[in-house]
Amino acid sequence: MFSKILIANRGEIALRIIRACRELRIKTVAVFSEADRDSLHVRFADEAVCIGPAPSRESYLNISRIIAAATITNADAIHPGYGFLSENADFAEICAANGFTFIGPAPGMLAAMGDKAVAKDTMRNAGVPVVPGSKGVVHTMEQLHEITEETGYPLLIKAVAGGGGRGMRLVQSKDQLEKMYSMARAEAETAFNNSEVYVEKFVEEPRHIEFQVFGDTHGNAVHYNERECSIQRRHQKLIEESPSPIMTPELRAKMGAAAVKGVKAVNYVGAGTIEFLVDKHRDFYFMEMNTRIQVEHCVTEESHGLDLIKQQIYVALGEKLPKGQIKPFQHAIECRINAEDVFHDFRPTPGTISALHFPGGRGVRVDSHIYQGYTVPPTYDSMLAKLICSAPTRLEALNKMRAALDEFIIEGIPTTIPFHQRMMEQPDFISGKFDTTFLETHDWKGEG
Numbered sequence: 001m002f003s004k005i006l007i008a009n010r011g012e013i014a015l016r017i018i019r020a021c022r023e024l025r026i027k028t029v030a031v032f033s034e035a036d037r038d039s040l041h042v043r044f045a046d047e048a049v050c051i052g053p054a055p056s057r058e059s060y061l062n063i064s065r066i067i068a069a070a071t072i073t074n075a076d077a078i079h080p081g082y083g084f085l086s087e088n089a090d091f092a093e094i095c096a097a098n099g100f101t102f103i104g105p106a107p108g109m110l111a112a113m114g115d116k117a118v119a120k121d122t123m124r125n126a127g128v129p130v131v132p133g134s135k136g137v138v139h140t141m142e143q144l145h146e147i148t149e150e151t152g153y154p155l156l157i158k159a160v161a162g163g164g165g166r167g168m169r170l171v172q173s174k175d176q177l178e179k180m181y182s183m184a185r186a187e188a189e190t191a192f193n194n195s196e197v198y199v200e201k202f203v204e205e206p207r208h209i210e211f212q213v214f215g216d217t218h219g220n221a222v223h224y225n226e227r228e229c230s231i232q233r234r235h236q237k238l239i240e241e242s243p244s245p246i247m248t249p250e251l252r253a254k255m256g257a258a259a260v261k262g263v264k265a266v267n268y269v270g271a272g273t274i275e276f277l278v279d280k281h282r283d284f285y286f287m288e289m290n291t292r293i294q295v296e297h298c299v300t301e302e303s304h305g306l307d308l309i310k311q312q313i314y315v316a317l318g319e320k321l322p323k324g325q326i327k328p329f330q331h332a333i334e335c336r337i338n339a340e341d342v343f344h345d346f347r348p349t350p351g352t353i354s355a356l357h358f359p360g361g362r363g364v365r366v367d368s369h370i371y372q373g374y375t376v377p378p379t380y381d382s383m384l385a386k387l388i389c390s391a392p393t394r395l396e397a398l399n400k401m402r403a404a405l406d407e408f409i410i411e412g413i414p415t416t417i418p419f420h421q422r423m424m425e426q427p428d429f430i431s432g433k434f435d436t437t438f439l440e441t442h443d444w445k446g447e448g
Contacts, residue, residue: 001317002026002077002101006070007045008091009081010060011369012386013293014041017079020309029073031066033059035377040369047073054379060084063091067098077101077316083381086292087114103316105270105291112266113289117160117198123286126265128258131277131285133200144181147199148174154202157181159188165235166191170202205280205435208232208287209244211259212300214311215268216321223259223274224300225328226252230436231423233346238416239423240296241333242303245394245432246278255284262289271297271312295336295386298367302332302390330363331397332390335405335420337368338382342419343445350378354412359404363390363397376413384415394432398424419444 005021006029007014014030018041021028030045035054042048049069052059059065061084070078078100080086086104089111095102104110113119117136124130134147137160148155157180159167167188169180181197189195212224228244229237243252259274273290297308304326315321340346356372368385370376376384387408389400402424408417422444423429429438438444 002313004029004046004073004075005077005079005103005313006031006066006073006075006100007041007079007081008060008066008085009079009083010036010039010041010380012367012383013081013083013295015044015369016298016367017081017309018044020307020313024310024313026313029069029075031060031069033379035379038374040371049073054377056084056379063088063094066091067094067100070095070100071098075100077103077313079103079312080292082292082295087290089114101316103270103312105268105272109266109268110291113272113291115160116158116162116288117196119289120198120200120286122266123262123289126262128262128265128286129284131200131203131287134198136198137196138181138199141178141181144177144199148177151199151201156200156202157184157197158200159184159192159194160196160198161192161194162188167197168235203277203279203285205437206230207244207246207278207435208237208275209247209255209278209284210273210275210290210294211256212294212297212308213259213263213268213272213274214315214321215263215270215272216315217269217318218320219264219267220321221260221263221268222321222325223256223263224304224306224326226255227296227299229296230434231429231438232436233439235436237296238336238338239334239420240299241331241394241397242299243328243331246282248282251278251282251284258284258286262286270315271308295383296334298365298386298388299332299334302365302388303328303330305329330390330392331394332388333394333397333401334386334388335401335423336383336416337385337387337408337410337420338416339376339384339413340382340416341414342416343414346416348378348382349414350376350382351413352376353410355409356411357407357409358385359387359407361400361404363400364404365389370410384410387420395430398430422446 004027030048051065085091089107093107169184231239365388391397
């Protein structure tokens with residue numbers, strides 16, 4: 001077992017990792033920026049090291065300072081959490097070069113799957129269904145016109161190094177093509193320092209369905225079923241649940257087999273997610289692979305009775321995955337509570353929390369790093385908490401979520417709680433009739 005793990009992250013995921021390490025009797029090291037000096041992950045870790053000022057590039061993205069913190073605290077492993085450096089191949093390689101176990105995939109895997117065009121080609125070659133489109137980076141308008149003859153319209157132009165909807169443009173017709181191509185490349189260059197883009201057909205009435213996967217160093221690969229992630233704003237998730245309301249045993253078997261095939265094809269080690277788009281005909285297509293633990297991993301934990309963070313640690317130690325497919329025994333649903341004004345286009349709302357009360361009770365879980373008096377900085381992601389409710393059926397889980405949201409009090413700043421309360425009353429959401437365009441096509445601001 002590791003003796004000490006440095007957590008190269010902040011917020012609720014840092015606390016989540018600290019809790020798992022405590023149960024395993026592993027010492028922890030928190031790193032923090034000057035903006036996070038009073039954060040709970042700093043208080044609850046066994047040791048803490050300040051790694052720079054508030055901007056991420058000078059702190060949580062500063063590899064040399066993180067490695068220095070691991071060195072001076074005598075850590076023997078580094079857990080990157082999600083975001084920041086979690087999918088950075090250079091960081092994983094530098095960790096290994098300095099004698100630290102990186103709790104995640106190997107650098108080569110991060111590099112390959114981090115390039116979405118390469119990932120798509122890899123999955124296509126493994127026999128996993130992919131969305132029709134370019135077979136790699138589109139370098140010229142001439143190439144783009146050739147590809148559209150196969151895909152038709154509408155189509156999506158997407159950044160190779162993209163995420164969170166940045167560097168993505170929907171093209172409805174030929175006369176928009178050149179403008180959207182230029183805009184996507186420019187945004188990708190600004191966001192990722194990489195202007196390369198690829199093209200794929202736009203899937204009609206798309207559902208965003210992802211499969212939690214794991215691989216170990218012994219060649220074993222498993223999936224822990226699906227998560228429904230279709231309720232989004234600006235391509236960023238707001239509500240996740242497992243199982244998906246549209247899933248059938250036959251579709252789950254096909255998608256699960258494709259996910260495992262993809263994991264085995266690349267000899268993947270660690271926690272990951274294979275993300276699919278499912279169209280209105282229940283045809284599914286590989287979209288991307290996330291080579292890290294996901295924000296919404298706790299949905300799978302609550303529906304399956306797992307601890308995925310502990311499993312990451314065990315796999316990093318070289319242990320084998322548990323044998324046999326683990327089946328869900330509960331329906332779990334998660335609402336992301338963000339510091340955002342939902343009535344003004346989800347505008348971020350940093351500020352000080354003047355009053356706070358978490359909901360509780362059987363089947364109610366809150367993963368959060370906030371407290372009364374905590375000041376939400378403008379520098380980082382706006383997520384304050386994840387509220388997860390689980391019950392034997394979807395309807396019971398929704399009813400439990402409705403009650404928990406009514407009990408969740410955050411005062412001092414606007415949050416997404418009112419949005420979630422309205423969603424729990426929305427007839428089409430309750431009946432499972434939704435896709436990734438739900439917020440654009442429904443009047444969720446009304447009474448339902």
